[in-house]
Amino acid sequence: MTKRYKLTRRQPKSTTCSKEGCDAPKMEKHKLCEQHYEAWKAEYQASYYLAHQEKAKEYQKTYNLTYKKKQHRGPARNAVKEQRPEKRDTFTIIDIRDMTGDKLARNLDRILKGERALTV
Numbered sequence: 001m002t003k004r005y006k007l008t009r010r011q012p013k014s015t016t017c018s019k020e021g022c023d024a025p026k027m028e029k030h031k032l033c034e035q036h037y038e039a040w041k042a043e044y045q046a047s048y049y050l051a052h053q054e055k056a057k058e059y060q061k062t063y064n065l066t067y068k069k070k071q072h073r074g075p076a077r078n079a080v081k082e083q084r085p086e087k088r089d090t091f092t093i094i095d096i097r098d099m100t101g102d103k104l105a106r107n108l109d110r111i112l113k114g115e116r117a118l119t120v
């Protein structure tokens with residue numbers, strides 16, 4: 001849809017830079033010449049960066065926590081494993097041997113009920 005102000009424009013559209021005292025031809029789809037546009041863009045980006053700095057840092061932090069896997073240096077065996085230990089549904093003889101009294105009684109009860117299995 002053509003906007004009304006375009007149809008009723010009194011003066012022809014300017015073809016030069018809108019910056020005062022600059023007669024260079026303006027860029028396509030911008031009202032500034034190439035030089036002034038570069039300067040404006042640099043300024044805009046700097047101010048945008050300053051305005052959104054905290055937000056960007058926060059985003060980077062959460063991104064690293066969710067997607068980045070190698071956060072340690074050196075060989076993989078030095079990596080801190082933050083995963084929870086697997087929940088096993090079997091006990092071995094060694095497990096039984098190492099258990100202390102209270103725990104042993106509780107786990108033997110589980111084995112007898114059939115919640116856990118005993119393997120060799």
Ligand SMILES: [Zn+2]
Nearest residue numbers: 017022033036
């Ligand atoms: Zn200019």
